[in-house]
Amino acid sequence: MIKTLEEIGLTDAEAKVYLALLELGSTTAGPLVKKAELHRTTVYDCLKRLAEKGMVNYVLIRKMKYFEAADPRILMNILKEKEGKLEEILPELEKLKGAGKLRQEVNVYQGIKGMKTVCGNMIEDLKDGGEYFDFGVSGLFREVMGSYWSLWQKQKMKYGIKSYVIFNEDVKEKNPRLLKDYYGEARFHPKEYSSITDTIIYDDKVIIFIWTARPPLAIVIKNKDNAESYKNQFKLMWKFSKR
Numbered sequence: 001m002i003k004t005l006e007e008i009g010l011t012d013a014e015a016k017v018y019l020a021l022l023e024l025g026s027t028t029a030g031p032l033v034k035k036a037e038l039h040r041t042t043v044y045d046c047l048k049r050l051a052e053k054g055m056v057n058y059v060l061i062r063k064m065k066y067f068e069a070a071d072p073r074i075l076m077n078i079l080k081e082k083e084g085k086l087e088e089i090l091p092e093l094e095k096l097k098g099a100g101k102l103r104q105e106v107n108v109y110q111g112i113k114g115m116k117t118v119c120g121n122m123i124e125d126l127k128d129g130g131e132y133f134d135f136g137v138s139g140l141f142r143e144v145m146g147s148y149w150s151l152w153q154k155q156k157m158k159y160g161i162k163s164y165v166i167f168n169e170d171v172k173e174k175n176p177r178l179l180k181d182y183y184g185e186a187r188f189h190p191k192e193y194s195s196i197t198d199t200i201i202y203d204d205k206v207i208i209f210i211w212t213a214r215p216p217l218a219i220v221i222k223n224k225d226n227a228e229s230y231k232n233q234f235k236l237m238w239k240f241s242k243r
Helices: 002-007 012-024 029-036 040-052 074-103 111-126 140-145 148-159 176-181 224-240
Strands: 056-061 064-069 105-110 131-137 162-168 185-189 197-202 205-210 217-222
Touching: 002 012, 012 029, 012 040, 012 056, 012 064, 029 040, 029 064, 040 056, 105 111, 111 131, 111 140, 111 148, 111 197, 111 205, 111 217, 131 224, 140 148, 148 176, 162 224, 197 224, 205 224
Parallel strands: 131 162, 162 185
Antiparallel strands: 056 064, 105 217, 131 197, 197 205, 205 217
């Protein structure tokens, strides 16, 4: 019984005092201390807390306090009260849980199929005229994905997806066909700042494509604050990149 009483919110000592009172009936503190096998101070502390819970009451007889346990059915009222309080805050708890999910989500995709999944998801997310920002573009996307690069550009055009991409400057010489197929606005990193890691930012997502991995790898991070931070970095790079 003590374990059950603990589960509804009583301490071990409170449970012992309450059970002892049920057995003794109306009693002074002395017999209660002996029955509960607790220190006198602990018993008095428990009686005070139990009284606050409505589980103990007392009467004064010739200046002596006689304690008595309330009807055990009061425990059901305590449970109902706790349940009611929980129901009141439950919507807020669910909001917090939802916020936690939105705050951070990381997924990793591998291989050609994985890359197509990530790019396909982008099209779905942005097909109502969305936009994305991309830097560190070396041309490896087209090299690894082949004709899918051109298909992806056509899908962007079809759905009116805006793109702002900072290419490595050497793409102009090494891969002019890529620039011809590309749909969107373009600027260029100076050669000394070239990158082989393609970083895309849109909505609340940051996607890091590692084309040189075997198999190729994409890390999708869903985090609003993180995406805003990357977007600010992109804006700074865009400002100082060459047309």
